[in-house]
Amino acid sequence: MSDDEKAARLHHLRSEALAKGDPLALPVTLASMFNLPGDPEAGVAGYGRMDNPTWDALEAALGLVEDAPVLAFPSGMAAIAAVLFAVVKAGDRVLIPSDGYYTTRLLADRYLAKLGVEIETRPTATFDTGGFEGFALVFLETPSNPGLDVIDLSAVCGAVRAAGGVSVVDNTTMTPFGQRPLELGADVVVASDTKAPGGHSDVLMGHVASRDEGLMEEVAAWRKLSGAIAGPFEAWLLHRSLETLELRFARMCDSAEVIAPRLAAHPAVKALRYPGLADDPAHGLAGRQMTRFGFLIGLTLADRDTAERFINxxxxxxxTTSFGGTHSTAERRARWGDDVAPGFVRLSIGVEPVEPLWRALDAALSGAA
Structure with missing residues (x-):
């Protein structure tokens, strides 16, 4: 099924199972307890930490766009933690990007390492250097956040599988409408749906997707036993937003493709990363494995103060410190300790009409320089 077909069916997925008189919009099921006479039965809701009809509808919608079984979580980090703790055991080695989302590294260093797991890191641009023998789990992020380097998913995931490891891809920056890691050989996809899938800066959510039945059973068990469950209202908010994801994502990517070359030519910009530019180091690979070039742009200004003047x-x-919303956002990432220049700005393009947005960016850059 093509992305267009998935986007179209997403709008009608719920109605396929509606009885006469059922509400077209998904109801929110606010329940911790369910009527459960007799013994528990498979497929019958029993307790709010394990079951909720609102989750079920959300996971069906996410499963449609991922083309794989999905489990919802209360944040992207909850989804990442679930996979790490479901897969890894004491004595295992784990490989994580040194320049990807920093909280993944913090989680591994602070907690997995104390449990006897060996953590190693490599930069995204040379991630395949050294091979993957001996790693139980290899965590990938492409394009990397915030530097926007790109990994050859097909080659790396194939090499990880050949070495006996599990490949986990954080697809937050691209969404299923921009990149499909499972189709490129990944074992697991994790994502923060707080970003573009939610899109309205009003919900924290994440998900895990995989076609490995045994692995998903372990992730589901972790969710149930750890209590890392999504609230039903948050699940409802994300379900509502998914129906416009394809539309919003297309607008954001279209605008980024217009704005990126203009930024690259601006005298205030010292360096710029965007995979959609023909001279970007990631352009060729991105064009082969991504269906769009994304909505994130990395630009480097003269120094910290220039970057702050531009943003403010x-x-x-x-x-703000997130991205993927309907409004454009910008952040000086060095303030969180990312290994980037003091004047590096992660720019997330929103859904504003592109020309007014560009005029505002141009004026702010000129005023900040």
């Missing part, structure tokens, strides 16, 4: 001086930028 642009009326069409929200200075």
């Amino acid at each position: 001086g642009c009326g069409m930028l929200a200075p």
Whole structure:
């Protein structure tokens, strides 16, 4: 099924099972207990830590766009933690990008390492150097956040499988409408749905997708036993937003493809990363494995103060630490300790009309320089 077909069916997925008189919109099931006479039965809701009809509908919708079974979690990090703790045991080796989302590394260093797991890191641009023998789990992020380097998913996931490991791909920056890691050989996909899938800056959610039945059983057990469950209202919010994801994502990517070359040519910009630019180091690979080039742009300004003036001086930028919302956002990532220049800015393009957005960016850059 093509992405267009999935996006179209997503709007009608719920109605396929509706009886006459059922609400077209998904109801929110706010329940911790369910009527459960007699012995428990498979497929019958029993307790709120294990079952919720709102989750079921959300996971069906996410499963449609991922083309794989899905489990929902209360944040992207909850999804990542579930996979790590479901797969890894004491004595295992785990490989994580040194320049990917930093909280994944913090979780591994602070908790997995104390349980006897050996953590190693490599930069995204040379991630395959050294091979993958001996790693129980290899965590990948492409494009990397925030540097936007790209990994050859097909080659790396194939090599990890040949070496006996599990490949886990964080697909937050691209969503299933921009990149399909499972089709490229990944064993597991994790994502923060707080970003573009939610899109409205009002919900924390994440998910795990995999076609490995045994692995998903372990992840489901971790969710049930750890209590890392999504609230039904949050699940409802994400379900509502998914129906416009394809539309919003397309607009954001279209605008980024217009704005990126203009930023690259701006005298205030010292360096720029965007996989959609023909001279970007990741362009060729990105064009082969991604269906769009994404909505994130990395630009480097002269220094910390110039970056702060640009962000705070642009009326069409929200200075925030997330991305993927309907509004454009910008953040100086060095403030969190990322290994980037002090003037590096992660720019997330929103759904604003592109020309007014560009005029605001241009004016802020000129005023900040």
